[in-house]
Amino acid sequence: MIKEFQNKNEWALILGGSTGLGMASAKKLAIHGMNIIIVHRNRKAELPQIENDFTEIKKTGVDFLSYNIDLTKQEKRKEVVHEIMKAISGGKIKALIHSVAKGNLKPMINAESVLKNDDFHLTIDAMAISLYDWVKSIYDSGVFARDSRVISFTSEGNTKAWKNYAAVSAAKVALEAITRSIALEFAPYGIKANCLQPGAVDTQSLRMIPGYEQIITHSLERNPFNRITIPEDVANVVYLLCKDEAAWINGCVLPVNGGEHLN
Secondary structure: OOOOOOOEEOOOOOOOEOHHHHHHHHHHHHOOOOEEEEEEOHHHHOOOHHHHHHHHHOOOOEEEEEEEEOOOOHHHHHHHHHHHHOOOOOOEEEEEEOOOOOOOOOOOOOOOOOHHHHHHHHHOOHHHHHHHHHHHHHHHHHOOEEEEEEEEEEEEEEEEOOOOHHHHHHHHHHHHHHHHHHHHHOOOHHHEEHHHHHHEEOOOOHHHHOOOOHHHHHHHHOOOOOOEEOOHHHHHHHHHHHOOHHHOOOOEEEEOOOOHHHO
């Protein structure tokens, strides 16, 4: 196993990294020697499994930090960034990975609880604007590496309409727009920003969407390899984007779906 990130005191800061794509990315980067920071928000009942995954990361020999907070709160963000600066003692953030899934999945009409204005605000703030908040906070703290990567996860909901997905769809569009602007305006400081667009991945977040089974079935029908995307597929591309050779990839939305978008 090549550990190209080892002994460099470089860190991956993963927002929403306790499950799904964020956790898979953490494990992949850890086995290649990158130190890991996970910021997440989970209930006590979920912590035993999460701690098992954290232990697996620690067994790779990298340094590891985790913070169970509401990462959308400004005061919590400031506290954690300050703690990170002290804890990594001269280290640098090589990658900031945004894997936040906090939003409202409600229908627009014909239901007891329908989507409201505030639902859009909450979802877009958590799943899109928080990316800029954290990038700016890390930049202002001076702990980004000279060649660093910002990676976020979008979905086909950026262009397609799914029932109950309106608020998240709007957030994904905003996330891509913010990522492009980060790619442009932070480029002089060595920061590259890209979105990955996986196919349907059977994660906890997907299963929250009403009728998610139909999304999986539709993906299977379209995929040239006749399988859905798995978290490890996405984590592999996160790893590739963090390598030195990927330094010239900037401002892109990259499909990671085995060609599912072709059909």
